[in-house]
Amino acid sequence: MPEAIFTISHPSGLHLRPANMVYQLAQQFQSAVLLTNLDRQPSPEVDARGSLFDIISLGVSSGHRVRVRTEGADAEAALEAIRALVETNFGE
Amino acid sequence: MNELSSIAAAMPGVLHGSGGAPGIVSGPAFVHAPRAFATAATGDVAAALGLLSRTQHDVAARLQQRAATLREQAQAREAAIFDAHGALVHDAALTGRVERYLIGGVSLPLAIDAAVAEMTALLESLGDEHLRERAADVRAIGEMLRGALNGGARWVDAVPPGAIVIAHDLTPADTFDLRAVGAAGFATAYGGPNGHTAILARSLGLAAVVGVGAALLTLADDTPLLLDGAARTLWVTPSAATLEEAGRRQKLLRARQDAPRDAAPGKMRDGHEVALRANIGRPEEAEAARAAGAMGVGLFRSEFLFFDRPAPPGEEEQRAAYSAALRACAPHPVVIRTLDVGGDKPLPYLPTPAEPNPVLGTRGLRLCMRHPALFRTQLRALLRAALDGELWVMLPMVSSIEDVAWGRGELQAAAAALAEEGVPHRADVRLGITIETPAAAAIADLLAREAHFFSIGSNDLAQYALAADRSDGLLAASYPAASPAVLRLIAQAAAAARAAGIPVALCGELACDPAVAPALVGLGVGELSMSAGLIEPIRARLAELTLEEAEAIGRSLAQLSDR
Numbered sequence: 087m088p089e090a091i092f093t094i095s096h097p098s099g100l101h102l103r104p105a106n107m108v109y110q111l112a113q114q115f116q117s118a119v120l121l122t123n124l125d126r127q128p129s130p131e132v133d134a135r136g137s138l139f140d141i142i143s144l145g146v147s148s149g150h151r152v153r154v155r156t157e158g159a160d161a162e163a164a165l166e167a168i169r170a171l172v173e174t175n176f177g178e
Numbered sequence: 179m180n181e182l183s184s185i186a187a188a189m190p191g192v193l194h195g196s197g198g199a200p201g202i203v204s205g206p207a208f209v210h211a212p213r214a215f216a217t218a219a220t221g222d223v224a225a226a227l228g229l230l231s232r233t234q235h236d237v238a239a240r241l242q243q244r245a246a247t248l249r250e251q252a253q254a255r256e257a258a259i260f261d262a263h264g265a266l267v268h269d270a271a272l273t274g275r276v277e278r279y280l281i282g283g284v285s286l287p288l289a290i291d292a293a294v295a296e297m298t299a300l301l302e303s304l305g306d307e308h309l310r311e312r313a314a315d316v317r318a319i320g321e322m323l324r325g326a327l328n329g330g331a332r333w334v335d336a337v338p339p340g341a342i343v344i345a346h347d348l349t350p351a352d353t354f355d356l357r358a359v360g361a362a363g364f365a366t367a368y369g370g371p372n373g374h375t376a377i378l379a380r381s382l383g384l385a386a387v388v389g390v391g392a393a394l395l396t397l398a399d400d401t402p403l404l405l406d407g408a409a410r411t412l413w414v415t416p417s418a419a420t421l422e423e424a425g426r427r428q429k430l431l432r433a434r435q436d437a438p439r440d441a442a443p444g445k446m447r448d449g450h451e452v453a454l455r456a457n458i459g460r461p462e463e464a465e466a467a468r469a470a471g472a473m474g475v476g477l478f479r480s481e482f483l484f485f486d487r488p489a490p491p492g493e494e495e496q497r498a499a500y501s502a503a504l505r506a507c508a509p510h511p512v513v514i515r516t517l518d519v520g521g522d523k524p525l526p527y528l529p530t531p532a533e534p535n536p537v538l539g540t541r542g543l544r545l546c547m548r549h550p551a552l553f554r555t556q557l558r559a560l561l562r563a564a565l566d567g568e569l570w571v572m573l574p575m576v577s578s579i580e581d582v583a584w585g586r587g588e589l590q591a592a593a594a595a596l597a598e599e600g601v602p603h604r605a606d607v608r609l610g611i612t613i614e615t616p617a618a619a620a621i622a623d624l625l626a627r628e629a630h631f632f633s634i635g636s637n638d639l640a641q642y643a644l645a646a647d648r649s650d651g652l653l654a655a656s657y658p659a660a661s662p663a664v665l666r667l668i669a670q671a672a673a674a675a676r677a678a679g680i681p682v683a684l685c686g687e688l689a690c691d692p693a694v695a696p697a698l699v700g701l702g703v704g705e706l707s708m709s710a711g712l713i714e715p716i717r718a719r720l721a722e723l724t725l726e727e728a729e730a731i732g733r734s735l736a737q738l739s740d741r
Binding site for chain 2: 101103105109137138139140143145147
């Protein structure tokens, strides 16, 4: 299963607007987009396609590392799309 | 109601209730006839989910409109916030939780409230400034959904400012909302002096008369009314002379209760100090208590967090609630009474066997002994919240040394588990007990060695000592709580506490009776706890007397011979 770890550098962390961007992006794929906050214990693994609230409740602050695992037919494409979003700092 | 009785009620007259919240107000009647949420009736889960779905659609559509307007004005960042809110309105996490509450038998509006409360508690528990703002977003979505339910606003939004609301009874939520919309006060046909609504009204400083009887419901909208909560009286179409007299009393009352006060102990004429604290049921009330000059909270009835829901609040939700009260009152103490329910105050998710005498049955600490996991969750939440202020934990319904020992053992076990898990908490909280059984008063000297403080629950102590049901008006009148038998038990418990050097408070209705409060102080009670709105009258009464005079009043009421 494709997997990557991203560090969130936005000063407000994965706040409302960027979290919604991840949520909306995930809707475009058939694959599960599973997120875990590696810097908060215990942290559940949530499917970004399922719920914006679940993404927010990961509590990703600035500097936290998020592990993304994708699973499904278009898993590679989904992971690359998330990578592009993070690398452009959510368009900010 | 027949025509005759409605004419009679529209005529000038005086109505009396069984209880109230102090305050003198006048204004036009606003009659609230309860309208059931027809399509959201409890039990019809499919219909409620359909209504939820339509409501979500309506609210999201309005948010999209706002986003579109902002995009036209080249404000993409602001528009994105409305986009995100639109997604949250439909969020599976919200819908799933609402559905769970609906299946549990809760009505749709309450299910939305409960789901939102759960979600905000989860975010707030993560202890991050930004996430607290996200909690506000979730709360706003809950409010939008509730506002849009039934195609319109909450009924309280129709209440004109300055009106006096007339209703069968009110929910605590309605009571909160009434103050927000600027209602002058309210009167209910049903409900008693110790009901949640009356207790809340006192805490919020909203004038009220409760338990007026069915005659109240014959009043028409816009009937001129005058309400005196302390006198439990409602005047229908009052005369000019009655209004003028009320205006004078109102001015006197206002002069004493104007700006927010600093927290300070009550001071008697000779300088003797008596700590005055507030009784609360919800963390939000701690702010009002502080503004009313309370030295913290003398009784936080934690069971209020457990009512009106299909499942008990989780550890995180409880921790957030306790923390909020502790932060609002720091550095003054907040005495949190552990879950105090039983056969007479049942919870839907805690099946209690039918008991012939519920008030003598499995209630308070006894119930917690039967449900140790529930109790352990509460203790963990308390110990974690203790980091945010001065927490005193109080065990209710103690009648033996073994009861206290069990409670302490559970508290120590909870602290040990938290330490093992590396969860931040404070283990050195004070652990005290309620003195509400005659048994506890009888062995107060022994219990004083086991507890860090006493708080005398005079309502139950009177009921148990006099063997008289306090909800039976006739019996209660024949055997008043301020009787020599009860006052002597109070004096005995207070003496034992003083001998052991531990604080002793009183948190029942006796504390807010200006005729009795000095006697309690005279009999050795060091702290009084009452509804926040009643602190000032008691402070004023205590200031008129010296401790020696109070001791004389105490001996006289308890019919103890002079030393």
